[in-house]
Amino acid sequence: MHVHFLDPYRPLPSPVHALDSRVKFVLAVAFILTVSLTPFGAWPVYLLLLSIMLSVEILSGLGVGYVLRRASLALPFVLAAFPLLFTTPGTVILKLPLGTWTLALTAEGALRFANVAVKSWLSVQAAIVLASSTPFPDLLLAMRAVRIPRLLVAMFGLMWRYLFVLVDEALRLMRARAARSGLVRQPRHTAGRLRPGGSLAWRARVAGGMAGSLFLRAVDRSDRIYVAMLSRGYDGEVRSFTLPPVSSGARVTLVTGLTVLGLLWLSGTLVWG
Amino acid sequence: MHHSIDVHDLVFSYPDGHPALRGVSFGIAPGEKVAIVGPNGAGKSTLLLHLNGILRGAGQVSVCGQVLSDQTLGPIRSAVGMVFQDPDDQLFSPTVFDDVAFGPMYQGLPEPEVRARVTTALADVGMAGRVNRVSHHLSSGEKKRIAIATVLAMDPEVLVLDEPTAGLDPRARRDLIRLLRELPQTMLVSTHDLRMVQELFLRTIVMDEGVVCSDGPTADLLAAPDVLQAHGLEVP
Amino acid sequence: MFYRPAPMHLPDGFLSTIVSIVFWAISVLTLAYALRRAGKDLGERQLPLMGVLAAAIFAGQMLNFSVTGGTSGHLLGAAIATILVGPWPAVIVMTTVVSIQALIFQDGGLLALGSNLFNMAVVGVAVSYFVYTSLRRLAPRRPWSTLVGGFVAAWSSIFIASLSAALQLAISGTSPANIAVPAMAGIHALIGVGEGMITVGALTFLMATRRDLLAREQASSRGGVGVWVFGLGIALVLAVLSPLASANPDGLEWVAEQKGFLEAARAPLYNLIPDYVLPGVSNEALATILAGVAGTLIVFAVTLGVAYLRRSRENTV
Numbered sequence: 001m002h003v004h005f006l007d008p009y010r011p012l013p014s015p016v017h018a019l020d021s022r023v024k025f026v027l028a029v030a031f032i033l034t035v036s037l038t039p040f041g042a043w044p045v046y047l048l049l050l051s052i053m054l055s056v057e058i059l060s061g062l063g064v065g066y067v068l069r070r071a072s073l074a075l076p077f078v079l080a081a082f083p084l085l086f087t088t089p090g091t092v093i094l095k096l097p098l099g100t101w102t103l104a105l106t107a108e109g110a111l112r113f114a115n116v117a118v119k120s121w122l123s124v125q126a127a128i129v130l131a132s133s134t135p136f137p138d139l140l141l142a143m144r145a146v147r148i149p150r151l152l153v154a155m156f157g158l159m160w161r162y163l164f165v166l167v168d169e170a171l172r173l174m175r176a177r178a179a180r181s182g183l184v185r186q187p188r189h190t191a192g193r194l195r196p197g198g199s200l201a202w203r204a205r206v207a208g209g210m211a212g213s214l215f216l217r218a219v220d221r222s223d224r225i226y227v228a229m230l231s232r233g234y235d236g237e238v239r240s241f242t243l244p245p246v247s248s249g250a251r252v253t254l255v256t257g258l259t260v261l262g263l264l265w266l267s268g269t270l271v272w273g
Numbered sequence: 274m275h276h277s278i279d280v281h282d283l284v285f286s287y288p289d290g291h292p293a294l295r296g297v298s299f300g301i302a303p304g305e306k307v308a309i310v311g312p313n314g315a316g317k318s319t320l321l322l323h324l325n326g327i328l329r330g331a332g333q334v335s336v337c338g339q340v341l342s343d344q345t346l347g348p349i350r351s352a353v354g355m356v357f358q359d360p361d362d363q364l365f366s367p368t369v370f371d372d373v374a375f376g377p378m379y380q381g382l383p384e385p386e387v388r389a390r391v392t393t394a395l396a397d398v399g400m401a402g403r404v405n406r407v408s409h410h411l412s413s414g415e416k417k418r419i420a421i422a423t424v425l426a427m428d429p430e431v432l433v434l435d436e437p438t439a440g441l442d443p444r445a446r447r448d449l450i451r452l453l454r455e456l457p458q459t460m461l462v463s464t465h466d467l468r469m470v471q472e473l474f475l476r477t478i479v480m481d482e483g484v485v486c487s488d489g490p491t492a493d494l495l496a497a498p499d500v501l502q503a504h505g506l507e508v509p
Numbered sequence: 510m511f512y513r514p515a516p517m518h519l520p521d522g523f524l525s526t527i528v529s530i531v532f533w534a535i536s537v538l539t540l541a542y543a544l545r546r547a548g549k550d551l552g553e554r555q556l557p558l559m560g561v562l563a564a565a566i567f568a569g570q571m572l573n574f575s576v577t578g579g580t581s582g583h584l585l586g587a588a589i590a591t592i593l594v595g596p597w598p599a600v601i602v603m604t605t606v607v608s609i610q611a612l613i614f615q616d617g618g619l620l621a622l623g624s625n626l627f628n629m630a631v632v633g634v635a636v637s638y639f640v641y642t643s644l645r646r647l648a649p650r651r652p653w654s655t656l657v658g659g660f661v662a663a664w665s666s667i668f669i670a671s672l673s674a675a676l677q678l679a680i681s682g683t684s685p686a687n688i689a690v691p692a693m694a695g696i697h698a699l700i701g702v703g704e705g706m707i708t709v710g711a712l713t714f715l716m717a718t719r720r721d722l723l724a725r726e727q728a729s730s731r732g733g734v735g736v737w738v739f740g741l742g743i744a745l746v747l748a749v750l751s752p753l754a755s756a757n758p759d760g761l762e763w764v765a766e767q768k769g770f771l772e773a774a775r776a777p778l779y780n781l782i783p784d785y786v787l788p789g790v791s792n793e794a795l796a797t798i799l800a801g802v803a804g805t806l807i808v809f810a811v812t813l814g815v816a817y818l819r820r821s822r823e824n825t826v
Contacts, residue, residue, distance in 0.1 A: 036529065226553070
C-alpha cells in the first residue's frame with residue numbers, strides 16, 4: 001500500500017505551479033512575514049492580503065475549497081487564544097457568569113482574538129499553497145538557494161524519501177495489531193473483571209514495542225543505505241548540481257510580489273501602527 | 274587483465290564471531306556471466322560485499338587488475354557496479370535523476386557529462402521517461418531497473434547483482450532477464466532463481482557454509498540433482 | 510487525512526514578530542553548531558542515519574494508543590532520538606522532523622518554526638540528555654536505570670518544552686501567562702506520561718533485541734558537559750520562570766507594554782493622515798470598504814481570467 005495521501009503536492013498546469021520554486025518560497029515567507037508585521041486592527045490590509053491569497057489559490061487551480069479545508073485542520077490551536085477574549089482590558093460587551101467568576105468578554109479582547117485568528121488563517125493558507133503547488137525536490141532546491149546548509153537539505157531529502165517507506169511499515173504494524181485485537185464478548189459472570197484492550201500499561205508497551213521495531217528497522221536500513229552510498233563513491237561530502245539561473249519572468253514576479261507586500265506593510269504600519 | 278574478478282583464499286568472520294567465508298577462491302574472465310547459488314547463510318551476500326571493499330577480509334581480492342587496498346577503493350568502486358537486493362536501499366535520493374546522477378557526480382565528472390550519463394543509463398534500462406519521477410511512486414520492477422541504471426551511469430566494467438529477480442512479478446522478472454541478457458558487462462549474480470540461471474548463465478558457482486563447493490558449467494550442475502539437493506537447491 | 514492535534518507546534522500568527530525572529534536566531538546558531546558536532550561524532554554515516562531516523566520518528570508519531578475513550582497518546586521523539594544517537598545528532602534529527610512537519614503538513618507555522626525548533630529540537634533534546642545521563646549514572650550497568658531514565662527524560666522533555674512554548678505565547682501577548690502556563694503545563698504533564706510510556710516500550714524492545722545498538726550509539730554520544738549544563742539550566746529557568754510568570758502576569762505584560770510603549774512613541778511621527786476624509790466616515794471604515802471592494806475585484810478578475818483561459822484551452826484542444 002502506498003501512502004500517497006501524505007504528499008500534498010498536486011500537479012496541475014497552473015502558472016503558480018510553474019513558477020520557480022525559489023521565488024515561491026521567498027514570496028510565501030514574505031507573505032507570512034507581512035501578515036505577522038501587520039498591526040492589530042489594520043483590517044483593510046488583511047482584506048487585501050486575503051484577496052491576494054484567494055486569487056493565488058484560484059490561479060493555482062488548487063481551488064479555494066481545498067485550501068480552506070486543509071487550513072481548517074490547522075486551526076484548532078486558535079482555541080489557545082480564547083483567553084484573550086476575556087482577559088484583555090477594555091469595554092465589556094458580554095458577561096458570562098461561570099460559578100463564582102464572571103467572564104467579561106471585551107470588545108478589545110474580541111478584536112485581539114480576531115486578529116490572531118486572521119493572521120493564523122492567512123499564514124497557513126500561504127504554507128498550504130506553497131506545499132501543494134511545488135514538488136518536494138523543488139522545495140529542496142529553494143532551500144539550497146536561500147543558503148540552508150547542504151548537509152541539512154540532504155537530510156531533509158532523505159527523511160522525505162523514507163517517510164513513505166517507514167509510514168508504510170508503521171501502518172502495517174498497526175494493522176497487524178488491529179488484526180490481533182479482537183474484542184471478545186464478555187460472558188456475564190466475568191463482566192467487569194476481564195478488561196478488553198488490556199491495561200493501559202500493556203497497550204503503551206505494545207505501542208512502544210512497535211515504535212522500537214520501527215526505529216530498529218530504520219537504523220538497519222540506514223546502514224544498508226550507507227553501504228549503497230559508499231558503493232557509488234560517497235565520501236562524506238554532499239555534492240549537488242549548481243542551481244539553474246532564475247528566469248527573468250520569475251524575477252519580475254518576485255520583485256512585483258515583494259513590492260506589493262512591502263506597500264501593504266508600509267500602509268498598514270503608517271496608518272495603524 | 275581488465276574486466277575480471279580474482280578472489281584468492283578469502284576468509285572473513287563477522288564481529289560476533291560467525292565465520293562467513295572460510296577460504297573462497299575463484300576467477301571470472303572478462304565478459305563472463307557467472308551465477309552464484311547456494312542456501313541462505315552460505316555467505317553469498319558477504320562475498321559480494323568484499324568485491325568492492327565494503328567488507329575487508331583476509332586473502333586477496335583483485336578487480337580489473339587492481340588489488341583491493343585502501344588506495345584502490347575509489348577506482349574499484351567505480352569499476353564494480355553493485356546492485357543490492359532491496360532497491361529501496363539504493364534509491365535514496367528525492368528523484369530518479371538525482372539517484373542516477375549520484376555515482377557520476379562522485380566520480381568527479383563535470384555536470385554536462387553527468388547529465389549525458391544519466392540519459393544513457395536510463396535509456397539502457399528502458400526507463401527514459403522516468404527521469405523526474407520520485408522513487409516511491411514506482412513499481413518494484415521499475416525500481417530494480419533504475420537501481421541498475423544508478424550503477425550503469427558509472428560506466429562500470431563489472432556488474433555484481435544480489436538477488437535481482439527477488440520479489441518481482443512474472444512480467445517484471447521477464448523484463449529484467451531480458452535486460453541482463455542485453456547488458457555487455459562482466460556479470461556476477463547471486464540468486465535463488467535457477468530458471469534464470471539456466472537461461473542466462475553458462476557457469477555457476479555453488480557456495481555453502483562459506484566455501485565454494487562446485488564451480489563449473491551450469492548444464493553440468495543442473496544435471497546433478499543430488500548435488501543440488503545437498504546444498505538446499507532444487508532442479509528448476 | 511492524517512492530522513495530529515499537536516498542542517506544542519505553534520502555528521503562525523500566535524507569536525509576535527520579534528519573538529519569532531529572536532528564537533529563529535537562537536535556533537539557527539544552535540543548529541549550525543550541531544551540524545559541525547554531528548559530523549565529528551558520527552562521521553560519514555551521519556547523513557543516512559539521521560535522515561532515516563527522522564523519518565522513523567515521524568512515522569512513529571503516527572503510532573498511537575488510546576489513553577482513554579477519546580484521547581490518545583502520541584510520541585514526540587526528542588528523548589528517544591537523544592538516547593539513540595546522542596544530543597547533537599538528535600538536535601538535527603528533531604530539526605528535520607519539525608521542519609518537514611511545518612513545511613509540508615502545516616504542523617506549526619513557518620515564521621514560528623524558529624520557536625518550535627527551540628522548544629522541541631533544542632530544549633527537548635537538552636533536557637532529555639540531562640535527565641537521561643544523570644539517571645543512568647545512578648546505576649550504569651542495570652537495565653532499570655535505562656528504562657527509568659528514558660521515562661523521566663521523555664516526560665521532562667515534553668513538560669519543559671511546553672513551558673517554553675507557553676512563555677513564548679505569553680511574551681508575545683497572545684495568551685496571558687497565568688492561563689497559558691498552567692494550561693500547557695497541565696496538558697503536557699499528561700501527554701508526557703504517554704511519551705514516557707512509549708519511550709520505555711521502545712527501549713525495552715531495543716534492549717531485548719539489539720542491546721548492541723543502544724551501546725553503540727551511546728558510545729558516540731559525546732554530548733559533553735555543555736549540553737548537560739544547558740539542559741539543567743534551561744529546565745531550571747523554565748521551571749522557575751513559569752510559575753512566577755503565572756503568578757505575576759503583569760510582569761510579562763509589562764514586557765509587552767514596553768513594546769507597545771515603544772510603538773506608541775513612534776506614532777506621532779506618522780500622524781500625517783487626518784482622521785477622516787469623508788465627513789462622518791472615519792478613515793478606517795472608508796479604507797476597509799475600499800479594501801473590500803478592491804479585494805473582491807481582484808479575486809473576481811482572477812476567477813474570470815482563469816475561467817476564460819480554461820475555456821479557450823478546451824476550445825483549442
